[in-house]
Structure formats: C-alpha cells, structure tokens
Amino acid sequence: MLIGIDCHQLEGERTGVGRVLKNLLHEWAKTKPFAANLYFRKAVSDDIQALTWGTPRILGGSTNVFRYFGLARAARRDHVDVLFSPMYLVSPLFRGKAVPMIQDISYEAHPEWLTLKTRWVFRTMASWSAERAAAIVVPSAFTKSEIMRFYRLPEKRITVAPLAADPVFSKPLPAGEAERVKKDYNLGGRFLLTPGTIFTRRHIPQVLYAVEALANEFGDLQYVLIGRNETRPPFDVARRIAHLNANAGRPVVIWKHHVPEADLAALYRTAALTVYLSDYEGFGLPVIESLACGTPVLTNRAHALTEAGGEAAWYVGNPADAEQIAVAIHNVLTNERLRTLRVELGRAHSANFRWEKTARIITDVFHQLTTAA
Numbered sequence: 001m002l003i004g005i006d007c008h009q010l011e012g013e014r015t016g017v018g019r020v021l022k023n024l025l026h027e028w029a030k031t032k033p034f035a036a037n038l039y040f041r042k043a044v045s046d047d048i049q050a051l052t053w054g055t056p057r058i059l060g061g062s063t064n065v066f067r068y069f070g071l072a073r074a075a076r077r078d079h080v081d082v083l084f085s086p087m088y089l090v091s092p093l094f095r096g097k098a099v100p101m102i103q104d105i106s107y108e109a110h111p112e113w114l115t116l117k118t119r120w121v122f123r124t125m126a127s128w129s130a131e132r133a134a135a136i137v138v139p140s141a142f143t144k145s146e147i148m149r150f151y152r153l154p155e156k157r158i159t160v161a162p163l164a165a166d167p168v169f170s171k172p173l174p175a176g177e178a179e180r181v182k183k184d185y186n187l188g189g190r191f192l193l194t195p196g197t198i199f200t201r202r203h204i205p206q207v208l209y210a211v212e213a214l215a216n217e218f219g220d221l222q223y224v225l226i227g228r229n230e231t232r233p234p235f236d237v238a239r240r241i242a243h244l245n246a247n248a249g250r251p252v253v254i255w256k257h258h259v260p261e262a263d264l265a266a267l268y269r270t271a272a273l274t275v276y277l278s279d280y281e282g283f284g285l286p287v288i289e290s291l292a293c294g295t296p297v298l299t300n301r302a303h304a305l306t307e308a309g310g311e312a313a314w315y316v317g318n319p320a321d322a323e324q325i326a327v328a329i330h331n332v333l334t335n336e337r338l339r340t341l342r343v344e345l346g347r348a349h350s351a352n353f354r355w356e357k358t359a360r361i362i363t364d365v366f367h368q369l370t371t372a373a
Contacts (some may be wrong), residue, residue, distance in 0.1 A: 001034040004080035006071055007056075008041040008063070009087055010048060011087055013258045013260065015197065016285050017103065021086045022047065027359035028161060029053035034366060037078050041066040061176045067091060072175050081370045082134070084362075087121065090129040097134040097369050099362075100125070101161075104282025104304075106144055106201070108150045113200050113232050117199035127151060135365050137281035140164045140304035161361040162307070163283050164353035165292035168265045181266040185254055189220025192329065193271035193295075195264060195286050198237060201279040205235055210329060212244050216253045218333065225255045268293040273332045276305075277319035284308035288353050291346030296339055298328055312342060312349040 005025075009018040028036065029051040036054040038044075041063065044056040057078075059070035072093035075083045082097045083090065090098040107114055107122035114122070130136055130151050136158045138144050144158045182188070192211065198204050204225065210268065211223045229237045241253045257269065274290035274297045287308040290297045297312075299305050300319040309315070316328045332339060 001082075001366060002078065002080050003036045003163045003366055004036050004071075004078065004083040005036055005038050005054070005076045006067075006083070006085040006087065006147050007038045007048070008066060010045050011041060012041055017087050018103075018262070019166060019221055019285070020163060023164070023355040024050060024086070024359050024362065025054070027355045028363070033363045037074070037080060039071055039074055041070075048178065069093060082366050084366075085129075088129065090133060092125075092128065092132075098125075098129070098132070099135050099137060099365060099369070100129050100133050101137040101139075101362075102130060102143065102147065102282075103139060104280065105146050105150060106280045106282075109146065109280060110201065112304045115232060133157070135159060137161050137362055137365060140307050142280040142304040142307065159361060159365050161358045163285050163288065164355045164358055165285075165350055166261075166265075167355075168261070169268060169289050170217040170347075170350070171265075172247075173266055173269050177266050178270045181263055181270060184263070185224060185256075186251055187222055187224070187254070187270075189222070190218070190272040190333070191222040191224055191254075191270075193224045193226070193267055193274045193290075194276060195226040195268075195274075195289075196276065197233060198225070198229045198235075199278075200231045200233075200235070203277045203279075203319045203325075204231075204237065205240065206238055206320055206322040206325055207275055207277065208244060210326035211252060212247070213322070213326045214329060214333075215244075215248050217330075221333075222251065222353070223253045225253060225266075226257075226259055226272070228262070265293070268295055271295050273298055273329065275325075275329070277316065277325070278302060278305065279319065281305050281308075283296045287313060288350050292350040294343050294347055295345065296332055296342045298325075298332060310345075310349045312345040314342060 009021055032053055038054045038056045040058050059066055061070050068091045073089040075094055084099045086101040088102055111119045137149050142158050225296055241255055245252055268290050274295055276286045276299050281304050284305045287297050291312055298314045299309050300316050316324050318324050
C-alpha cells in the first residue's frame, strides 16, 4: 500500500495543521504501516528528513500550482493507492482515492468571517473535495456532524480521529529554559497566553479589555498573544495593544506573529493560564496542548471545545463579555486550591488523547479503502 501525503504545511512557519502532520508522520515512522511518498513544494524539513521512513519528493511551483496540479500529476505518476491531504483540499485533477482531513467548516457555518477570496476557495474547493473524497478524516464528533449537516454526506464516509498534544508538551522543561523564555519575551512575572491565528471568532478584543481591567490589580500580570491577525472585519490589534501598554506604563501585552515550536512549549509551561475562547472550532488543539503542559485553560462551551477541554478546562459563559472573562481570569489567579485541581485533571484528561491512536485510526481508513477495491 502506497500513500501519497501532501506535506507542504510542514514548510516555513508551522501552524496547527503543520504540527498535526508532523506528529502523524512521526507515529507512522515508528511502525511503518505503509509505504509513503511525502510531497513537498520546495524543501524537506530537517526533522522529517531524519525519520528514515517515506520518500520525500520536491515538486516545486507556487502554492496553487503545487496544490492543484503538481500533487495530482505526481500521485498519478507514482501510482499511489491513496492521496492524503491534512489541509482540507484535494486537487480536482486527481481521480484516484483521496482522503482530506477537514479540521472544521467555519467557512460554511460563518462565511462572513472570511475574505471574499478565502470564502470562494473554501466554499468551492473544500466542499467539492469533501463530496468526491473516498473518505474524510475529522478531529471531532462536532466537525463530523457539521459535515453531515452542510454536505449531506453519509456518516460512514467520515471518521473521527481526535488530535493530541505533541509529546514535547508533557516533558519537563530543561534547566534554565523557563528563565530563558521569559527573558527573550520580556516577561517579568505571571502571564496569560493565547496561541493561534487571530480570527474574529476568537474574541481577542474582549480578552484585551479583560487584561486591561486586571492590569492595575495584578501589577506583574502580562499577556502573550501569538498569531497573525486575520480578523474580518479588520480589528487593529497593534493599535489596541499600543494604547493598552501606553495607559499601563509597561509592556502588559506582548504580541508575536509566530514563535518557534520549542518556545511555544516553554511559554505554555510557564504561563499562569492559557486563554482560548472561540465561537467555532473543529477541535481546539491549544486546549489539549496546554493541559498536557500542566497549565490551566480558560475556554467556553462551544462545540468541539468541550470535547477538547472535558471537565478539566475552566469555562466562561459568554466569550463576548469582557467582564465575564476578567472575572474568570481573576478566579484562576487567586484560587490556588482550585487551580491545583484543574492542573491534575488537565494532565489526566490530555493523556487520553494520543497521536499513536490518531495515526492508527487514519491508517485503518487507508487499509479499508485499499482492500475494498
């Protein structure tokens, strides 16, 4: 069985999809359950090169040429049995068995959150990919129900493979790493953390208002925000942060578009609280990552976030209410007994999510498709 895998999300700055694919490849490399061609656009990352499994192939071209033409041509040439895409889209030029991994379908549920271009690409290409896919992999029962609702696809074609935290998040930090990361990011005391692209649905303006309200009471409190600004309609994140910091007379908010993976693990582990609020998520990977690090999470009971957070997370009733957010953060920072309990629950809960299991579920999908013919 030869599986072709779209690996271009591993190139450059890795976001959630890139971290998902990296962990899947590492798990498959341990057991080698199938042969694989790993298709890259322009470069093979060092950590994947070191796997000694799979055949990396560089196809070249722009992102769109790679995605819609290069992948299909290479997969046909190599006679792959299944083409796996961890990022929603499958080329319409590939007529073999394709398995996309669809993280969420917010573009169908809330198209108003996207630019016209992005909306068109996903509502056209992602829906087409889902409808013609031999099978679909999703990270949560919620996303499965959404695909069934919007695309009217049969349940048997959709497989839930829950995500997990990278093993690095459950390992103790090397000596001096906490001090190093605080120095590098200009952090003096306790800080809150929000990782992930800044989408409108994630209520960053409300979190910033909550942080501003707490900054005077907690003189050492800071907030680290990681992610590019993709709000729609646009919210001027930089201007809001500059205003907040100027009023406080200190760097309360630290904003980075991206941080290295090693720094992300250190930031999770040294944070007092991860704040991850959203109106719509397909899973909520930062929730599991934070819990695995032993850091409490403040989130809300929206769809798949409850699957990721279980009984371990702290929940705010209305993520659009800055005052509720501030009260919840205050409770986390001042109730040490409850905080300790949440840390213990979080580690136990996150241990139920393992990449070994996720990789095995997806492998079973491949086997079913290749033996059914």
